[in-house]
Amino acid sequence: MKIGVIGAGFIGRALATLAVKSGHEVMISNSRHPRTLGSTAVAIGCRIGTAQDAAEFGDVVFVAIPLLAYKEIPEVPLAGKIVVDANNYYPQRDGAIEELESHATTTSELLAEHLAGAKVVKAFNAILQGDLEKDGRPAGAPDRRALPIAGDDAQAKQVVTGLIDAFGFDAVDAGPLSESWRFERAKPAYCIPLDVAGLTQALAAAERDVEVAHGSWRRR
Numbered sequence: 001m002k003i004g005v006i007g008a009g010f011i012g013r014a015l016a017t018l019a020v021k022s023g024h025e026v027m028i029s030n031s032r033h034p035r036t037l038g039s040t041a042v043a044i045g046c047r048i049g050t051a052q053d054a055a056e057f058g059d060v061v062f063v064a065i066p067l068l069a070y071k072e073i074p075e076v077p078l079a080g081k082i083v084v085d086a087n088n089y090y091p092q093r094d095g096a097i098e099e100l101e102s103h104a105t106t107t108s109e110l111l112a113e114h115l116a117g118a119k120v121v122k123a124f125n126a127i128l129q130g131d132l133e134k135d136g137r138p139a140g141a142p143d144r145r146a147l148p149i150a151g152d153d154a155q156a157k158q159v160v161t162g163l164i165d166a167f168g169f170d171a172v173d174a175g176p177l178s179e180s181w182r183f184e185r186a187k188p189a190y191c192i193p194l195d196v197a198g199l200t201q202a203l204a205a206a207e208r209d210v211e212v213a214h215g216s217w218r219r220r
């Protein structure tokens with residue numbers, strides 16, 4: 001499969017690396033000229049381009065940028081494509097976004113609203129970059145970790161589930177995008193290593209107005 005990656009920071013690079021290792025053709029991009037990604041591309045074994053190029057290149061396109069920039073993602077080339085949204089909302093970084101503060105919507109629904117026609121699947125937002133690179137295990141391993149996904153398109157979720165499996169994780173479907181708040185920042189499933197049963201429980205236990213202690217997911 002051809003995979004475009006928009007965002008070449010911690011999580012974009014980790015996703016690109018896993019995708020290349022899984023046998024996919026990958027193009028990575030950032031907010032600047034592709035020449036700023038030369039050594040990164042050599043290290044990963046992928047192509048480089050602009051965000052527009054990566055959006056055009058991918059059958060599946062990962063978005064891994066600070067949420068504040070989501071309106072800069074090119075809409076036209078992504079219409080009809082599978083877009084995997086790894087973004088999170090950190091108000092101190094992204095600025096306060098009223099619809100998220102009031103729980104009127106979710107981070108992925110904001111992106112989906114911007115990318116009309118794209119099949120947005122929320123995934124890979126609820127695992128720390130270092131864990132994404134080291135916690136993958138073969139299917140059936142007793143300590144295999146599970147990752148949550150959400151989306152409104154069943155076929156798109158199936159494709160993303162396949163990628164999650166290839167990257168070494170089980171997927172747990174949390175439902176439509178409107179339920180993706182269950183694994184946004186500071187929910188019980190956020191960046192905590194859990195198996196399928198534990199993750200299913202954590203998703204069910206999430207409450208919209210209740211957050212776990214900030215940063216607790218980094219102190220393991």
Ligand SMILES: NC(=O)c1ccc[n+]([C@@H]2O[C@H](COP(=O)([O-])OP(=O)(O)OC[C@H]3O[C@@H](n4cnc5c(N)ncnc54)[C@H](OP(=O)(O)O)[C@@H]3O)[C@@H](O)[C@H]2O)c1
Pocket residue numbers: 006007008009010011012029030031032051064065066067069072073086087088089124125126127128129130
């Ligand atoms: N770090 C983690 O462990 C982790 C885990 C899960 C999810 N996330 C989420 O994933 C997203 C990225 O996190 P990160 O830690 O990878 O961030 P990061 O290291 O700061 O990297 C951000 C990347 O996004 C690029 N970018 C910014 N605006 C862009 C635009 N308009 N078009 C194209 N690329 C753009 C930046 O490019 P330039 O350098 O050119 O500005 C940079 O390559 C965030 O929403 C974060 O909350 C992070």
